[in-house]
Amino acid sequence: MFSLDTSKQTLENLTTSVVMLDKELRVKYMNPAAEMLLQISYRRLRGKPLTECVVFAEDDVRLLKDALKTSHPFSKREARIVTILSNELLIDYSVNPLSNSGLLLEIQARDRLMRIEREEELLNRHATARSLVRGLAHEIKNPLGGIRGAAQLLERELDNPELHDYTRVIIEEADRLRNLVDRLLGPHNLPRIEEINVHALLERVCSLVDVESNHLIRFVRDYDPSIPEFLGDKEQLIQAILNILRNAMQALQEASTPEPSILLRTRAHRQVTLGSERHRLVCSIEIIDNGPGIPEDLVSSIFYPMVTGRAEGSGLGLSIAQAIINRHKGLIECSSEPGQTRFQLLIPLEQNNEITG
Structure with missing residues (x-):
């Protein structure tokens, strides 16, 4: 039998949203993850029908009532609900009937999971791009140093001052490219x-x-x-x-x-x-x-x-x-x-x- 007193601390540390309902679909308990997801406090919703503050599709309400009657658990993927703040959420949820004629709902936001996947992909792609750029930048800096040094040596050997303009162009462009490479590498x-x-x-x-x-x-x-x-x-x-x-x-x-x-x-x-x-x-x-x-x-x-x-x-x-x-x-x-x-x-x-x- 599910004991709220003994399991409360465990439930409050879960990242999965958990809601307990009685046989009238009134809220008996919500963990902090559920409060965040549904955008309403347990204190405000306690004792009230969940469907008063969270809009479920008619099919979902029917499934919840059927689970109470038959005591059969079920899961549903990609259901849509609307919170009290009028935010639409895409969720997966599982329903397990309790021995005291209530229901235990476990809810996971699909939006959150998709965002985590998107963010992880973005971080991985960015890390890969940065690694490639760093490798390329280091390969560019080595010959740039040689080009600049050779231009400086050539300038010293040229007797005609007018030719120094050409070597200065080489040196300045090498410096410009080096600065660009440094910016590619980012703050060091x-x-x-x-x-x-x-x-x-x-x-x-x-x-x-x-x-x-x-x-x-x-x-x-x-x-x-x-x-x-x-x-x-x-x-x-x-x-x-x-x-x-x-x-x-x-x-x-x-x-x-x-x-x-x-x-x-x-x-x-x-x-x-x-x-x-x-x-x-x-x-x-x-x-x-x-x-x-x-x-x-x-x-x-x-x-x-x-x-x-x-x-x-x-x-x-x-x-x-x-x-x-x-x-x-x-x-x-x-x-x-x-x-x-x-x-x-x-x-x-x-x-x-x-x-x-």
């Missing part, structure tokens, strides 16, 4: 870890971009003041956010967007899985502009080095930003449509995270 200094206030950091970046845009872009803030300070490399994070914010500014300017605006929104999310790692608390930073949007064929590859939708872009800013956030155990996601482009930076807030170099 050891991280300088310090306490970071995310809103102070965002305000600093906003002030820089505001000046660059000649104060022609409206910045809208929607900050969550409950987000705690966390450990990170302040200068690297400024660079990552600046790269994204500057891209948004340039897109708005190039498209001559009427009433250009950028929304900065912060939120704290609990129990978030990034890739294959689960984090207790994550800081979400959203940067949303009302520009023309990113071409659909570029969205999936926009974080790769040298990929850009702008004629004058280097295609390195977003790649470097993703690499910096990855070093902080986080991830950047992008979605875009005409009139709105959204970048979301997810950074774990746990104090024991080691920032990789």
Whole structure:
């Protein structure tokens, strides 16, 4: 027999959403995972019919009632429900009848599973691309050093000063390529870890971009003041956010967007899985502009080095930003449509995270 008292602690530590219903389909218990998924507190829903606050399809309600009558367990995949906040979720759920004429529901959000798979694929693809780029960049730097050195030696041997112009071109272009390769490799200094206030950091970046845009872009803030300070490399994070914010500014300017605006929104999310790692608390930073949007064929590859939708872009800013956030155990996601482009930076807030170099 299922004992709520003896099993409560175990249930509350599960990542699977668990809901207990009585024979009238009223809620007897919900674990924290279910509260997060259904976007309602157990205290508010306790003793009420689950179907009052969570909209199930008629077929699903019928299946729940049949399970009560027949005491037969069942599972259903890819069912759709609507939460009290009007958010539609795609879920898998299993129903097990209890000996006291109730039901035990185990619910898993398909949206969450698909997001985990997508994020893990994105992280793996980005890591593979970075590894290839690093290998290629190191191979380029070696002959560049030889070309530059040979040009310097040649310049010393030339008696005609007019010919020095040609050797200077070789040296300057070799330096330009070396700088490009260094940017491809990304920040190579050891991280300088310090306490970071995310809103102070965002305000600093906003002030820089505001000046660059000649104060022609409206910045809208929607900050969550409950987000705690966390450990990170302040200068690297400024660079990552600046790269994204500057891209948004340039897109708005190039498209001559009427009433250009950028929304900065912060939120704290609990129990978030990034890739294959689960984090207790994550800081979400959203940067949303009302520009023309990113071409659909570029969205999936926009974080790769040298990929850009702008004629004058280097295609390195977003790649470097993703690499910096990855070093902080986080991830950047992008979605875009005409009139709105959204970048979301997810950074774990746990104090024991080691920032990789």
